[in-house]
Amino acid sequence: MTQSTSPHIVRLDAIHCPDSTFNSTFKHTYAAYQKTPPTDDIIIQHLTSPKPANVAITTRIPISEKTLAACPDLKLVCAMAIGVDMIDLAACKKYGVRVCNVPAASNESVAEHAIALFFSLRRQVVRMHELTFPGVDWPLRMSLKDEFGECPGTCREEIVTILGGGELGGRVANICKALNMKVRFAERKGVAASEVREGRMAFDECIRSSTAFFLTLPLSPETLNMISSEELAAMRSDALIVNVARGGIINEEALVEALKKRQILGAATDVYFEEPAGLKNSTLVRAANEWTKDDSMKGRLVLSPHLAWWAKSSIEKLRTTVAANIEAWAGGEVKNEVL
Structure with missing residues (x-):
């Protein structure tokens, strides 16, 4: 034209x-x-x-x-x-x-939102808010530290894997490094150990050893369900997953099961397989809704409505x-x- x-x-x-x-x-x-x-x-x-x-x-x-x-x-x-x-x-x-x-x-905003989601999980921000604002449990019990479950570490103990090596992944990595976290970029899933690129770590090794995962890669036929039951079962029990990429990269049904079985500690997402996500079309929204009645699950799944970009x-x-x-x-x- x-x-x-x-x-x-x-x-x-x-x-x-x-x-x-x-x-x-x-x-x-x-x-x-x-x-x-x-x-x-x-x-x-x-x-x-x-x-x-x-x-x-x-x-x-x-x-x-x-x-x-x-x-x-x-x-x-x-x-x-x-x-x-x-x-x-x-x-x-x-x-x-x-x-x-x-x-x-919107990489600047999305990277910052990813870090906010990470801390909401690791520091149990949502759960602590829910316990504090009624004004009953804290005065009655004097301390709510036991609601954390396992005592959390600090940033210098985190081993972070970035899944996605573009500008967004780089921004998240830089923030994590500034907070003294150990950071590595995962190689593509399925790449042989002998073919791992310089500056990357084998996908399977990252899955087994990381305490936090940030998803920053595009959704494609190759990345659809990239993380599912097998990968979740291989993760550390204290691992956190933060998805600010696209829904569908993590299998949502498998993620809910992994959280129920305590195969991982927590997950937070700004993106969903179907959007807008609601009770009728989202496994994650339904799970979060159900878990409001289960104290052992509260704060382990944090959701935001695809607004990480909003700035x-x-x-x-x-x-x-x-x-x-x-x-x-x-x-x-x-x-x-x-x-």
């Missing part, structure tokens, strides 16, 4: 952050939907009526092959995020649709990069292309 034409842009889930601001000389038309239901028929309707879209902007709304087949005017899918797991990339290639994203969209710096980068990506594409150049 060239600047002589005026692309029609449709944003499918504007609820997440304010719209991008385009250059005043950029000719285009624009429609935004706050919350598009994630069903093909409605997505297609929004991308074809009342005017066919040339550009779709999505944060979490899926773009499927069925949608692409029904939208012949669609030429660019612009992810208002770093992740593109909601976009069928193979189908985009088949239909000649370009895909771009916002690299490192002023993230919003500004998302808005400006999406606008730049679309304007560049309209001028014949594709920036930040995923496909």
Whole structure:
């Protein structure tokens, strides 16, 4: 597409952050939907009526092959995020649709949120809050230290594995190192010991020996269910898992079972296999709900609603990069292309 034409842009889930601001000389038309239901028929309707879209902007709304087949005017899918797991990339290639994203969209915020989730588990912040605010147990018992279970160590005793070696993983690693934690990056699962890259440690060795795991890698066919029953059973009993990557990398049913069996100490996540996560569609939400009635499980599963990215710096980068990506594409150049 060239600047002589005026692309029609449709944003499918504007609820997440304010719209991008385009250059005043950029000719285009624009429609935004706050919350598009994630069903093909409605997505297609929004991308074809009342005017066919040339550009779709999505944060979490899926773009499927069925949608692409029904939208012949669609030429660019612009992810208002770093992740593109909601976009069928193979189908985009088949239909000649370009895909771009916002690299490192919110890594600063997400890294900080990951550390917050870690401490919420290791220091039992949620559990201690629940015990303190009623104003009964502490005055009655004089000390609530026994509610911690095993006495926790400090940061210098942590052995951290980063699963995912990109910028986000690097940011998390730097914070952990600044706190005197021992940090290593795991090699890809299935790589032979003789082929482990410099600066990495074999995946299985990391699984067996780490006290904390931070997931910072993309969801793909290769990483789906990367951590499941076998890996969880091999972990230390004092291990914590923090997932700020994507749901589906950890098998959620296996994670709940591992927590019940006390194979690991705790887990915290900002992401889910199905989102938005609720009682009807999330094993983790149901488990956390049930465990509010079980003192032995309280504080061992900490959930946040996919808002690790939410920060002023993230919003500004998302808005400006999406606008730049679309304007560049309209001028014949594709920036930040995923496909």
